Amino acid sequence: MQTVILAAGQGTRMRPLTDSVPKPMLPVGTRPLAAHTADAAVDAGASELIVVVGYESDAVRGFFGAEYRGVPVTFARQEQQNGTADAVRAARPHLDGPFAVLNGDNLYDTSDIEALFEAGPAIAAIRVDTPKNYGVLSTDGSSVTGIVEKPADPPSNLANAGAYVFPTDAIDWLDVDESDRGEYELTDVVAHTIEDADVTAIELNRWLDVGRPWELLAANEWKLSELDRSIQGQVAEDAELRGAVVVESGATIEPGVVVEGPALIRTGAHVGPNAYIRGQTLLGPDTKVGQSVEIKNSILMAGTSVPHLSYVGDSILGRDVNFGAGTNVANLRHDDEPVEITVKGNSVSTGRRKFGVVIGDETKTGINTSLNAGVVLSPGSVTKPGESIYRDR
Secondary structure, three states: OEEEEEEOOOOHHHOOOOOOOOHHHOEEOOEEHHHHHHHHHHHOOOOEEEEEEOOOHHHHHHHHOOEEOOEEEEEEEOOOOOOHHHHHHHHHHHOOOOEEEEEOOEEEOHHHHHHHHHHOOEEEEEEOOOHHHOEEEEEEOOEEEEEEEOOOOOOOOEEEEEEEEEOHHHHHHOOOOOOOOOOOOHHHHHHHHHHHOOOEEEEOOOEEEOOOHHHHHHHHHHHHOOOOOEEOOEEOOOOEEEOOEEEOOOOEEOOOOEEEOOEEEOOOOEEOOOOEEEOOEEEOOOOEEEEOOEEEOOEEOOOOEEEEOOEEEOOEEOOOOEEOOOOEEOOEOOOOOOOEEEEOOEEEEOOOOEOOOEEOOOOEEOOOOEEOOOOEEOOOOEOOOOOEEOOOO
């Protein structure tokens, strides 16, 4: 099965983390986000991966190369991000039979993608509590009879999960009209397919659309929970590693450190002395967590340093961030309401009672900086010693 992986978008809802890194290349456990999509496709029997690239495409090309896990990789470039049908249309010159389409920013269980591939033509669906916020399927048994976008009166609670197997004829159906929002929508191709073919609904057991920072945190929670314990790096005798902890070769754990898994400590990371790592935490390559620092349920990307006397909880720190001594993150509102953060200029609920901060690349905080829950700092931001930051910067 030829499998198209959509990985061209700018990921604007994930900013500032995507200001210089394409969203498909953001870290999720041991691999970039899009690699998990590719893994599900390969494990399900993909014969070729056709990766549609656009924004910061060199990073995507550099990771996948000409072959991924023994499966050939072809790249198609979407020159402008004009919608999902336009993205698949970029891959059309390489298609020569039935084909699958997966979103490069979605996580799937392999067994679900296997079922999708076997059933094609097919569409993946997930049961949701608020179907009016999604594209919703109408079904007759397991057959899909229709799809409607964000209906006021949903015909079911089966939401379109954005994974498809199309028949060969759909290669010619990609030339859809521009939608009201000025894009070429793949759901129009899906609607055509439903009219012309018997399309099966495959209900997914688990699925995650990773579009916003707290969803990246959720993606890491998912994938880190699947870790098996592996200690390859240098660990001091009196360090205590509990549960599913991975310490990669080249990482160092100093005396007095406590790590409660699941946790992933990548090559070149240096932890301690006397640091505490807990929750589902990812310490990226060449990160530093120093004396009396506590990191809980967070992502620290490559080269980031939290070296002295700090607390970081439920947060995402970009690349090459440096927290001054005594920088502390708040991750809880006093009214116990879900923490909100700014996404594309709008305040949006994370749905999480505990959520900390999102820090762009190369940010530096002065000593004793306090960061309020939900604060977003743009790349290269600087705080002064003793500042309390309540607003985005």
